Amino acid sequence: xxxxxxxxxxxxxxxxxxxxxxxxxxxxxxxxxxxxxxxxxxxxxxxxxxxxxxxxxxxxxxxxxxxxxxxxxxxxxxxxxxxxxxxxxxxxxxxxxxxxxxxxxxxxxxxxxxxxxxxxxxxxxxxxxxxxxxxxxxxxxxxxxxxxxxxxxxxxxxxxxxxxxxxxxxxxxxxxxxxxxxxxxxxxxxxxxxxxxxxxxxxxxxxxxxxxxxxxxxxxxxxxxxxxxxxxxxxxxxxxxxxxxxxxxxxxxxxxxxxxxxxxxxxxxxxxxxxxxxxxxxxxxxxxxxxxxxxxxxxxxxxxxxxxxxxxxxxxxxxxxxxxxxxxxxxxxxxxxxxxxxxxxxxxxxxxxxxxxxxxxxxxxxxxxxxxxxxxxx
Numbered sequence: 001x002x003x004x005x006x007x008x009x010x011x012x013x014x015x016x017x018x019x020x021x022x023x024x025x026x027x028x029x030x031x032x033x034x035x036x037x038x039x040x041x042x043x044x045x046x047x048x049x050x051x052x053x054x055x056x057x058x059x060x061x062x063x064x065x066x067x068x069x070x071x072x073x074x075x076x077x078x079x080x081x082x083x084x085x086x087x088x089x090x091x092x093x094x095x096x097x098x099x100x101x102x103x104x105x106x107x108x109x110x111x112x113x114x115x116x117x118x119x120x121x122x123x124x125x126x127x128x129x130x131x132x133x134x135x136x137x138x139x140x141x142x143x144x145x146x147x148x149x150x151x152x153x154x155x156x157x158x159x160x161x162x163x164x165x166x167x168x169x170x171x172x173x174x175x176x177x178x179x180x181x182x183x184x185x186x187x188x189x190x191x192x193x194x195x196x197x198x199x200x201x202x203x204x205x206x207x208x209x210x211x212x213x214x215x216x217x218x219x220x221x222x223x224x225x226x227x228x229x230x231x232x233x234x235x236x237x238x239x240x241x242x243x244x245x246x247x248x249x250x251x252x253x254x255x256x257x258x259x260x261x262x263x264x265x266x267x268x269x270x271x272x273x274x275x276x277x278x279x280x281x282x283x284x285x286x287x288x289x290x291x292x293x294x295x296x297x298x299x300x301x302x303x304x305x306x307x308x309x310x311x312x313x314x315x316x317x318x319x320x321x322x323x324x325x326x327x328x329x330x331x332x333x334x335x336x337x338x339x340x341x342x343x344x345x346x347x348x349x350x351x352x353x354x355x356x357x358x359x360x361x362x363x364x365x366x367x368x369x370x371x372x373x374x375x376x377x378x
Contacts, residue, residue, distance in 0.1 A: 013040045082148070083127055087113065090130040097133070097340055098184070100297060103232045111229040112177055119174035121163075124156035125181040132188060136341050153185055164213070172221035173228040179214040183302070186210050188342035211305040237299055244287050244303070253285050254278055257329055260365055261322050273311045274322055280307040281330060288333060298340070301333045321362040328354045328366035335373050348375045 012023030013030050023030050033040035095108040116123035128149045135145035160178050163171050218225060226234050257278060265271040284304045288296050315323040327350075334347035351373055355363060370377075 011042070013042050015040065086127045086130040086134070087123075089134060090126050094130045094133045097342070099233075101236060104236065107230060107233050115174055115177055115229055119171075119178075121156040121159040122174050122178050122181075124152050124159075125178045125185075128153035128156060129181050129185055132185060133341065149185075153182070157182065164217075167217060167220050169221065169224045172217060172224050173230060176214065176217045176221075176225060176230060179210065179217055183210045183214060184342045187346055188344075211302060212308075215306045240287070240297065240300060241303070244283055253332070254282055254329060256368055257325065257365070261325050265322065270315070270322075273309060273315065274326065277308065277312050277326055280304055281326065284333060288336065296336055298337055298343075301337060304330060304333070319357055321358055321365065324354045324357055325362070325365040328369045332369050332372045347373055351375055352377075 012025055013033060015036075016023035016030060016032050019032075021032060023032060027042075029040035091109055091113060095112070096105055098108050099105055112122070113126065116126050131145045131149035131152065135142045135149060138145060156178065160175060160182075163175060167175060222234075225231070262271060262274050262278065265274060281304055284301065287300050312323060312326075316327065331347040331351045331354075334343070334350065337343040338345065338347065351366070351369060352375065354366065355370070355377060358366070
């Protein structure tokens with residue numbers, strides 16, 4: 001018997017064509033893509049993937065942003081709904097989770113997206129962080145949003161890394177903004193728990209590297225940054241930093257640390273390194289206590305990381321028990337940021353790793369921070 005001929009549909013989505021399954025061609029997402037929680041992308045009118053169509057994670061083949069720059073290049077297939085959804089989520093939700101200060105919130109909500117429209121790596125950073133935020137709140141699509149976030153952030157990081165070798169007045173604001181987003185991204189989404197202490201062959205913490213990178217951008221371009229779109233954030237930070245210089249340290253938090261860790265140290269040079277770091281940690285405790293708020297600004301706590309010397313980081317790289325014990329006491333301050341979704345339980349994850357990096361005889365050094373945090377060893 002002759003088989004009844006039928007006309008093949010050539011307007012199905014790219015995912016269904018690749019899987020060789022029938023597509024119902026629903027917009028913006030077909031039933032198959034909705035069921036599999038994958039991004040639904042349609043090809044151009046001629047039935048083949050368009051050179052201007054984004055891939056399965058919303059990134060164009062040539063690495064550029066999905067929305068055309070010129071109106072004449074616009075086609076119905078150029079509008080990438082996922083990117084728009086993520087940008088919307090950032091401006092109505094994510095931006096309010098980056099600071100308690102109303103002025104800072106407005107900067108993240110208004111000025112940062114403006115900056116992103118002329119700096120693609122900043123836009124990718126926004127979309128990645130917004131997607132990471134949705135991976136926390138949209139549990140039904142958590143894996144999808146996490147995959148998108150990691151892919152998009154990696155692309156942004158490649159572009160920003162190239163510019164870091166040539167920081168100037170034209171790109172310093174964009175680089176600072178992306179660097180700040182990357183710091184929070186690293187805190188909320190470590191690729192591996194071991195990354196919190198050691199990354200690759202460098203032995204330096206990923207988030208330590210990012211924070212110190214932010215410091216380098218600020219120090220090289222402070223005059224431009226104070227006059228740029230992030231100016232209100234910097235003016236606020238400078239006022240709070242002045243308080244750091246006049247706050248009286250409260251030593252009762254670190255008395256036991258000095259007695260058990262610093263005093264027995266035999267090497268004067270190494271002891272001086274530890275003493276300086278503990279002094280800075282005391283000042284950080286004093287600033288947080290001076291404001292006396294249940295939810296301090298993250299910058300008041302993260303500034304301690306900026307104060308770390310290369311010598312201390314080297315000792316931390318070697319995982320000396322003294323360096324780890326000091327970092328464990330810093331976790332007491334990190335606990336105060338637990339209210340932010342991107343810092344949720346970070347202090348417990350970090351102190352757990354420190355605990356199991358210490359020998360049994362040295363674990364008693366961190367008993368106080370363990371009790372303050374409320375973490376219980378396995």
